[in-house]
Amino acid sequence: MGVKISADELQVLFDALPDVVFFVKDQAGRYTHANLTLVRRLGLKRREDVIGHSVMELFPSALSSSYASQDRRVLAGEVIENQLEVHIFSNRSPGWCLTCKRPLDIRGKVAGVVGISRDLGQPDGRHPTYVRLRRVIAHLQEHYAESVRVQTLADLADLSVAQLERHFRRVFQLTPQQVLTKLRIEAAMRLLRGDESVAAIGLACGFADQSAFARQFKATAGMTPRDYRAVVATQAEKREPGATSL
Numbered sequence: 001m002g003v004k005i006s007a008d009e010l011q012v013l014f015d016a017l018p019d020v021v022f023f024v025k026d027q028a029g030r031y032t033h034a035n036l037t038l039v040r041r042l043g044l045k046r047r048e049d050v051i052g053h054s055v056m057e058l059f060p061s062a063l064s065s066s067y068a069s070q071d072r073r074v075l076a077g078e079v080i081e082n083q084l085e086v087h088i089f090s091n092r093s094p095g096w097c098l099t100c101k102r103p104l105d106i107r108g109k110v111a112g113v114v115g116i117s118r119d120l121g122q123p124d125g126r127h128p129t130y131v132r133l134r135r136v137i138a139h140l141q142e143h144y145a146e147s148v149r150v151q152t153l154a155d156l157a158d159l160s161v162a163q164l165e166r167h168f169r170r171v172f173q174l175t176p177q178q179v180l181t182k183l184r185i186e187a188a189m190r191l192l193r194g195d196e197s198v199a200a201i202g203l204a205c206g207f208a209d210q211s212a213f214a215r216q217f218k219a220t221a222g223m224t225p226r227d228y229r230a231v232v233a234t235q236a237e238k239r240e241p242g243a244t245s246l
Contacts, residue, residue, distance in 0.1 A: 014035035015037075020035070020118050020119070021116060023113075027110070029113075055068050056068060063222040079102050080115075081100055085117070086220055120173060123172050132156075132158060137172075141183060144205070145205055148180055184205045187205045
């Protein structure tokens with residue numbers, strides 16, 4: 001007979017991992033379990049400040065609607081695996097993570113959502129293909145705004161496409177396409193701190209049009225480019241000398 005572990009036990013286990021957020025939510029989207037990493041990243045002190053609340057109550061509106069939509073997809077039966085996301089906290093710079101969410105099955109029925117978000121770690125520089133893969137990274141960093149073919153990347157590393165995908169996951173925890181997306185979104189975040197139009201920024205970062213840019217940005221950052229620009233502007237105002245917080 002297999003050994004079963006409860007959500008309570010998992011919660012305590014994940015409390016020991018500062019680079020992993022763990023959570024369980026019920027069908028209404030309310031947290032039933034949350035590790036201390038999530039509690040602290042929300043700027044709260046006690047687990048009780050999270051349990052029983054929804055993302056709509058705990059996160060800014062620009063973020064919560066996206067998270068709630070993601071949860072509804074999982075409650076409908078979808079499994080989310082290694083979704084590349086950037087989490088934006090008021091007390092620190094954006095942090096990249098990989099999110100996994102699954103329907104919580106209890107006696108054959110979906111009773112909620114269980115998931116983790118794992119901070120993106122440092123590349124494995126000891127891997128035998130690391131030097132070759134760095135050539136691919138350098139190419140992506142220089143050409144992220146252009147159309148990039150996976151076969152071209154594989155040729156740069158002297159690997160097959162399948163080998164490139166496998167080694168990228170091992171060394172960077174990401175696929176080449178996810179690395180490209182990360183570079184484009186990071187560039188867009190930098191440009192959104194300026195005055196250039198959202199449409200122009202999308203094109204400058206390699207997106208086919210403003211719609212594609214907005215869709216990918218929201219899927220990755222949890223908010224639209226315009227909302228992100230507003231959040232950044234608000235944070236800048238709070239950092240100005242003499243500024244007061246409401």
